[in-house]
Amino acid sequence: MLRKTLLLSLLCLMLAAKTEAAQFNSGEHAVSLIELYTSEGCSSCPPADRWLSSLKHQKGLWKNFVPAAFHVDYWDYLGWSDKFADKQYSQRQRQYAAENGESTVYTPGVRKNGREWRAWRRAALLDHTSPSLVGNLQLIVDDDGGFSSSFHALDDSQGMLKLTIAVLGLGLESEVSRGENSGKRLSHDFVVLGLTTIASGLPKAEANNLYEWHGRLPKASPAASKYAIAAWVSDGNSLKPIQVVAGEI
Numbered sequence: 017m018l019r020k021t022l023l024l025s026l027l028c029l030m031l032a033a034k035t036e037a038a039q040f041n042s043g044e045h046a047v048s049l050i051e052l053y054t055s056e057g058c059s060s061c062p063p064a065d066r067w068l069s070s071l072k073h074q075k076g077l078w079k080n081f082v083p084a085a086f087h088v089d090y091w092d093y094l095g096w097s098d099k100f101a102d103k104q105y106s107q108r109q110r111q112y113a114a115e116n117g118e119s120t121v122y123t124p125g126v127r128k129n130g131r132e133w134r135a136w137r138r139a140a141l142l143d144h145t146s147p148s149l150v151g152n153l154q155l156i157v158d159d160d161g162g163f164s165s166s167f168h169a170l171d172d173s174q175g176m177l178k179l180t181i182a183v184l185g186l187g188l189e190s191e192v193s194r195g196e197n198s199g200k201r202l203s204h205d206f207v208v209l210g211l212t213t214i215a216s217g218l219p220k221a222e223a224n225n226l227y228e229w230h231g232r233l234p235k236a237s238p239a240a241s242k243y244a245i246a247a248w249v250s251d252g253n254s255l256k257p258i259q260v261v262a263g264e265i
Contacts, residue, residue, distance in 0.1 A: 053123055184207060184262075
């Protein structure tokens with residue numbers, strides 16, 4: 017337990033050192049959130065992991081789309097415990113399925129802006145700009161690991177909104193010794209290493225359609241060679257993102 021606590025403390029210090037008052041803005045056009053639900057214990061997942069990693073080379077990265085890999089834990093029983101997996105990511109996938117009337121969850125599973133996206137294997141480049149105007153989402157990360165975020169919604173019919181923040185790890189690798197991928201060396205990018213959601217809030221009465229949140233970055237584990245921060249706003253009763261902002265730190 018002490019070793020784990022020291023590791024998390026060291027990682028928080030590393031993130032703070034890397035995040036010297038970084039500021040990110042989405043712009044008013046809707047940015048797409050691309051979510052991959054994957055597992056190192058799933059033999060059909062490595063091709064999807066490689067596809068997600070390939071998005072590093074598309075020029076629309078962070079500006080027009082944001083990738084995030086959620087490693088689920090429900091395949092751990094097959095013999096390999098995925099060190100990137102978390103039960104809350106499995107629950108997130110199940111909640112999506114419930115919201116959309118889907119009968120099951122599976123890996124690899126890809127969602128684009130909250131909707132099932134089975135055509136990801138044949139997807140064209142993602143560097144286009146969305147025609148949809150939703151408002152600007154700003155994220156400022158302080159040098160001590162704190163953050164502030166604001167969303168100026170263009171739609172004055174928005175109600176209570178919540179903010180979700182994820183720490184993403186890039187350049188991660190695993191030597192898998194058991195399970196369906198036994199003997200393989202797996203590489204990952206955009207892996208969600210920490211996730212937190214800030215409770216819903218109403219817009220400030222004195223500022224038209226302006227929402228604000230403040231807090232600290234989620235604890236992230238394990239350590240990565242490079243990090244990015246992603247944040248998105250969604251309706252208080254849904255996981256579907258309205259606007260997304262992200263960037264490397």
